[in-house]
Amino acid sequence: MAAHVIADDAEALAVAAELADAFRAGAARRDAERALPRAELDRLSASGLLAVTVPAEHGGADVGAATLAEVFRLLGAADASLAQIPQSHFVYVNVIRRQGSLEQRTFFFAEVLAGRRLGNAQSEAGTQHVQDIRTRLTPRPDGSYRLDGVKHYSTGALFADWIPVLARADDDELHVAYVPRDAPGLTVVDDWDGMGQRTTASGTVRLEGVEVPADRVLPHHLTFRGPQLHGAVAQLLHAAIDAGIASGALAEAAAFVRTRSRPWFESGADTAVEDPLLIQRFGELALRVRASEALLKEAARAVDAARAGLTDDSAAEASLAVAAAKVQAAGTAVDVASALFEVSGTRSALDSLNLHRYWRDARTHTLHDPPRWKLQHLGRHVLTGARPPRHGLL
Secondary structure (H helix, E strand, O other): OOOOOOOOHHHHHHHHHHHHHHHHOOHHHHHHHOOOOHHHHHHHHHHOHHHOOOOHHHOOOOOOHHHHHHHHHHHHHHOHHHHHOOHHHHHHHHHHHHHOOHHHHHHHHHHHHOOOOEOOEOOOOOOOOOOOOOOEEEEOOOOOEEEEEEEOOOOOHHHOOEEEEEEEOOOOOEEEEEEEOOOOOEEEEOOOOOOOOOOOOOOEEEEEEEEEOHHHEEOHHHHHHOOOOHHHHHHHHHHHHHHHHHHHHHHHHHHHHHHOOOOOHHHOOOOHHHOHHHHHHHHHHHHHHHHHHHHHHHHHHHHHHHHHOOOHHHHHHHHHHHHHHHHHHHHHHHHHHHHHHHHHOHHHHOHHHOOOHHHHHHHHHOOOOOHHHHHHHHHHHHHHOOOOOOOOOO
16 A cells, blocks of 8 residues: 655644545445445545654654644544544554564554554453453464454454554563454454444454464553553544534534524524524534633643653643543533534434434444543542553543
């Protein structure tokens, strides 16, 4: 696959805006028909957008968190399913950047610059909690590993060239094994049937005796031994998708009211856009969307600042800023996507219009992790100055 190489932050944003406009046109149909976006993902790969976080010394644009968050917000406003698919890609590019050897970075960054996609095989169902990982990396006599386990919610795996697999080695420490999509013993099952994010294909990955060379395994547990931004970056992208859903739903509602809605007879208005109560409600919704976008930008700035000078304090501030952005964006996405129907009227509920995809996507996507725990960490910090814990969900 040949891919364009994006030069800088400005080009990354321009490419993202162009792709978002193109992807928006078919989003409702793809969701309604559960038509998987293979052509769109190939276009995304060819655009070079998936390589924008590759370090400059390896030929990438090395864009900042502010740019990356805006890229995901733009894509999320157009098609939340499509935006979700590369989220893990960037997370595991970040793992390579932090924990990869020079040889591993050289190899995988070249793959990413060529347009190769990383999926994920991370979560497991039926375990005690989300960080109870039972997939095993077993050493083999020749120095390679055997990989066995079952993964669920594996967004991006079906469309990936490489599937990063979170697993525990004999010492029970977490590692990431980067496995080719066509590796013997690896099966990706398209069995995702969520009510929202229908086209992410977030199904099951089965690993049965998959052979993994030693140089395709990275020590992920070391990520959390000191100050880190792994969780903050991952959560920033989730917050950006939620902010995008909210802005997309608000824009859809405004377009519907301008072109299809009727004013309530008691308003005395000739058109719906002149109805004073609708104007008031749109103002309230716009305020929430603006607040979400402002907190997203603030969080991205905190991540960029921490990256420039990583300490326990700067990493904690980045995690807390991202937590605040995620709580705000998640609630706003669900509420604005629901209010779309309130302000638009009865006709907006027609199934043929598929406007409910915004709410279904918001409600599904915001289940990734509970905002109530982010509020706990924010509250503890205010009261006691306690830093948030080091893990990949904050």
